[in-house]
Amino acid sequence: MRPKVLITREVFDEVLQYLSQYFEVTSNQSDAPFDPGTLVAKLSDKQGALITLSDKIDAALLSQCPNLKAVCNIAVGYNNINLDACTKARVMATNTPGVLDDTTGDFTWALILATARRLTEAEAYLRNGQWDGWKLKQFLGLDVHHATLGIFGLGRIGQVVARRAIGFEMKVIYHDVRRAAPEIEQACRASFVSKEELLGQADIVTIHVPYSPATHHLIGKQELEKMKPSTILINASRGGIVDDSALIEALRKGSIAGAGLDVFENEPKLNPGFLELKNVVLAPHIASSSKATRFKMAMLAAQNMVAALTGKTPPNLLNPF
């Protein structure tokens, strides 16, 4: 009997074919997310689950899925998976690091430029038929070149963002739980500063840390108050790292100039306050979404699954085994 694997969302045909060589695969090609009850029911007889960040794997689910041996996330972030519960239940958990760094870094730059130069606001004005000619003071934005870029988290994606800043001749400062190795700082031309220094000095603050209880509301009311009124905030990491209500208040009051956001608390529900603001650029969690990268992510997750269920150590195992 071949192991049974559930794929919780639509994937590329090649990924489906690859997994079908090894397993009896059930795939949700309709792409509608399963509610928690349906997910448990569908997983109760499966050995493997190829999941996305909207599928929550916790102790309650694991206790009802006794056959489960592997949960393979199609994402580098894995805050949807309770790793301790997986370890206790002898379930391997994997993620997809490395393959999305450049693409996510590129998109961070799309947000930086669009927010600094008020691109979506200007486009809406044009589309609404409001443009009646060139004006000297129209849509005055923030210069990105030679500005100070403040990066929270100089991990793989933070480093990509920093290296792209060299082309804009920016000053790059960063803060992290640990200082990076000298060769990384040198390659990124980035200087380590305290959290307070970063908040006070950066013209552009961009976040590249994983979500955890320790990073929950890393940027809240107090942090926003420490930023300059001309600062813009960028978040392409995870919802919950920024306190969305505090950010909306800061954007309303003008205590910071703007924000570019790809991630939100309670996705896919959006705090309606964002929609009333002009000084925010919004995207539906697509920073890693280039055709090539999403394919690589899904294929890497599938390779992790094959390794896990054929007696090998998956390349991206997250928990001890």
Ligand code: DGY
């Ligand atoms: C990740 O890999 O964690 C991304 O957020 C998914 O796009």
